[in-house]
Amino acid sequence: xxxxxxxxxxxxxxxxxxxxxxxxxxxxxxxxxxxxxxxxxxxxxxxxxxxxxxxxxxxxxxxxxxxxxxxxxxxxxxxxxxxxxxxxxxxxxxxxxxxxxxxxxxxxxxxxxxxxxxx
Amino acid sequence: xxxxxxxxxxxxxxxxxxxxxxxxxxxxxxxxxxxxxxxxxxxxxxxxxxxxxxxxxxxxxxxxxxxxxxxxxxxxxxxxxxxxxxxxxxxxxxxxxxxxxxxxxxxxxx
Numbered sequence: 001x002x003x004x005x006x007x008x009x010x011x012x013x014x015x016x017x018x019x020x021x022x023x024x025x026x027x028x029x030x031x032x033x034x035x036x037x038x039x040x041x042x043x044x045x046x047x048x049x050x051x052x053x054x055x056x057x058x059x060x061x062x063x064x065x066x067x068x069x070x071x072x073x074x075x076x077x078x079x080x081x082x083x084x085x086x087x088x089x090x091x092x093x094x095x096x097x098x099x100x101x102x103x104x105x106x107x108x109x110x111x112x113x114x115x116x117x118x119x
Numbered sequence: 120x121x122x123x124x125x126x127x128x129x130x131x132x133x134x135x136x137x138x139x140x141x142x143x144x145x146x147x148x149x150x151x152x153x154x155x156x157x158x159x160x161x162x163x164x165x166x167x168x169x170x171x172x173x174x175x176x177x178x179x180x181x182x183x184x185x186x187x188x189x190x191x192x193x194x195x196x197x198x199x200x201x202x203x204x205x206x207x208x209x210x211x212x213x214x215x216x217x218x219x220x221x222x223x224x225x226x227x228x229x
Contacts, residue, residue, distance in 0.1 A: 035218070037164075044121065045156070045164065045207050047218035059217050095163065103170050105154030105209065109163035 002026040002108050004096050009113030016086050016117070022079040022096030022110055030054075030074035033099040035106055036081050038092035038115075046092075049081065050099070064090075086117045122147060123208055123221035130227040136196040139224045141208030142189065147219055149189040151211040155182075158205045158223075167206075168193060195226075203228045 008020040020036070036048040049070040050059045058070055069082040079096050093114050097106035124142040131137040141153065155168040166175045168184035171191065183194045191210075195202055208221040 037218075037220075044205075044223035045158065045209075045220045047209075047220060050217065061217055062215070097164075100166070100169065103152035103211075104173075105152075105156075105166050105169040105175075106164075107166045107169070107175060109165070111163050 004098065004108055004110035006094065006096050006110045006113035009094065009115045011116045011118065012086055013119050014087060014117055017082070017084045018086065018115060020081040020083065020094055020096075020113060020115070022081075024077040024079065024098075027098075027108075029077040034070075034072060034079045035097045035099060036070060036079075036094060037097055037106070037109075038090075038094045039112075040089070040092040043092075048094070051079070083115070086115075088117050091115060091117050121222040122212060122215070122219040123210070125206075125208060125221035125224045127222065128225045128227065130229055131195075131198045132229045133198055133200065135198045136194060137198060137226065138195075139193045139206055139208075139226070141191045141193070141221050143191075143210065143219075144189050146214040147189075147210050147212040148186065148191055150213060153184065153186050153191040153208055153210045155184055155191075155193045156207045156209065158207065160205075164207070198228055200228045202226060 005023045051070045067085045071080045093112040095112045098108040100107035152170040156164045158164040171186040172184045212219045
């Protein structure tokens, strides 16, 4: 079964750090670009970051650039999001998602992990 | 404010056809394929339509997508109660070097 499972969310104080993980199974992880997408309470989906299959290209939303770092470990079928200098507005459910192919959208999503930034 | 503009809400009765619009610009929808997602609160978003008008695996043919210029639309025919959800359009934005989502449309089945 094709599956993505996020972990690492929790409660953190403003200015703190957190590392999210996404474990992939059931497909050739190293062949796909991967993404992080978040949804703040009462808000819509917001793209956070994308990393290509071999980490050649990495992209970030302006709202997280310089604070978040995306990375992956293909042999371990894992995706990561290192989050520093966290702000209240980073509070959200964070989803990892697979890009199906060029122009094909994100076809596999995890259930999400919740990050709450509050003092 | 989202780069892609969607109506915040839409509604219809069972069996009806509803359409949800998504407006962008030449640097996003105008130059890249559009994808549509269905999202129920507390669950993982689901890819419905990719590459403007291609249904994702397992998606019934009641769902269809179209694109013209810098705008796109999602149509749902034969509306069912289970279609009640939030719907998002998305595409790659060349000027931002990233994905952009619409603000989402909450579909209510009356």
